[in-house]
Amino acid sequence: MASHGDDSLLLTLKRVAAVLKQTEIPFALAGSFAVYAHGGHSSDHDVDFLIKEEDAERALAALVEAGFTAERPPEDWLVKVYDEDGHLVDLIHRPIESPVTDETFGDTVTRTVDAIQMPVLSATGLMVHKLLSFSQHYCDFARGLPLARSLREQIDWDRVRKETAQSPYAEAFLVLLDRLDVVPYPGYRRDS
Known part of the structure; x- marks a missing residue:
């Protein structure tokens, strides 16, 4: 797997994925870390997960309970969480003006990302x-x-x-x- 370069951000990704898995909230890794998970070159420095809009509040509640800080930005297509080190994770429910659906999750592959298996776009x-x-x-x-x-x-x-x-x-x-x-x-x- 290609190097991503920011191990502390990778740890944040793993923590969020673990909470989503434990809470049984369907998700898919997207963005730069998904490129990384496929073995590609990635230069971005944030984490993006796709979730369904109806799961956004439950995801935020579970992540806040796990120590993250929630943010509801003015953009109505995502919510955000930050860990204690200020690393940002976007929980996107309407990428490219289309809602995340079961079909979205059907367009994933399971990859191991730093020892945690997860669905990746x-x-x-x-x-x-x-x-x-x-x-x-x-x-x-x-x-x-x-x-x-x-x-x-x-x-x-x-x-x-x-x-x-x-x-x-x-x-x-x-x-x-x-x-x-x-x-x-x-x-x-x-x-x-």
């Missing part, structure tokens, strides 16, 4: 989420390139193209991957 799901996060307000392709490069063999690129077809930002990123010889983009013709 698939590499394909991670790529779809990353591409659909790009917009006119946020379009940092440098954040998607390490994911695409390090997990390209695990990603179903046909599914990615299909599920991101409505996004011109995703299309531009996929053309960039073709131009960089990372992943071919069928139908795109380069002028030689």
Whole structure:
């Protein structure tokens, strides 16, 4: 497994996962640590879990009881917890404007993350989420390139193209991957 670099944040991830498992709250690891769990390169410094909206309050209560501090930010698509060292964990119930459902949890694989088995969003799901996060307000392709490069063999690129077809930002990123010889983009013709 690739190195993530922040062992104290990895410990926070394990503590949150253990509480969610003990409380029997369905979840999936997402974001940079999910890329790490798949063996890819990750440079972010936060932890993201996907949970259902109806489980958010129960998750917060269990984590507060375990010593975390809860925060309900103005954004209505997530809640947050902090450990005693100030490490942030996002509990996201509506990524990319779609609610977390049983289908979301069906798009996971079980991975061992620093000796704890947990469901991790698939590499394909991670790529779809990353591409659909790009917009006119946020379009940092440098954040998607390490994911695409390090997990390209695990990603179903046909599914990615299909599920991101409505996004011109995703299309531009996929053309960039073709131009960089990372992943071919069928139908795109380069002028030689």
